[in-house]
Amino acid sequence: MSITVCTARLSYGGPGRLDITRSNALEHRNAGEVANGEVFAPDVDLFRAVRTGRMVVDLYLERYREQLERANHSIVKACLEGLYGDPLVGVCFCAPRVRVLTCHRTVWREFMVSQGAIDGRELPEEEQGPVRRVKPSRQGRLF
Numbered sequence: 001m002s003i004t005v006c007t008a009r010l011s012y013g014g015p016g017r018l019d020i021t022r023s024n025a026l027e028h029r030n031a032g033e034v035a036n037g038e039v040f041a042p043d044v045d046l047f048r049a050v051r052t053g054r055m056v057v058d059l060y061l062e063r064y065r066e067q068l069e070r071a072n073h074s075i076v077k078a079c080l081e082g083l084y085g086d087p088l089v090g091v092c093f094c095a096p097r098v099r100v101l102t103c104h105r106t107v108w109r110e111f112m113v114s115q116g117a118i119d120g121r122e123l124p125e126e127e128q129g130p131v132r133r134v135k136p137s138r139q140g141r142l143f
């Protein structure tokens with residue numbers, strides 16, 4: 001049996017939601033929640049480098065892909081076994097329009113598919129919840 005992996009923006013509030021943002025990982029942990037998605041959040045240094053413009057987006061996504069390859073295998077396995085939900089929906093801040101080439105959740109989904117999950121693609125707009133205003137980063141992109 002394989003689980004299906006999907007992606008959506010942060011406002012998605014349905015089943016299988018897995019927050020994979022760096023910004024929220026600490027918040028979840030401080031709230032005493034088990035931050036399962038934290039293992040898939042971009043490394044702090046990587047995240048800072050791209051947010052401050054010290055690293056171009058392509059390189060950032062390549063480094064993030066490498067990070068996923070090194071990710072805690074037991075958590076990846078637990079995800080693939082459906083312990084965190086099926087479908088599993090990786091969420092981050094990016095709105096659909098800026099998401100296409102610059103967003104790590106697509107890279108995450110591709111990685112999970114490479115590990116045996118079924119590609120459920122980006123959820124349809126109407127299933128993603130209301131669009132919230134998020135302050136853009138200095139580069140004008142969101143991660």
Ligand SMILES: [Zn+2]
Pocket residue numbers: 092093094102103104105142143
């Ligand atoms: Zn993103």
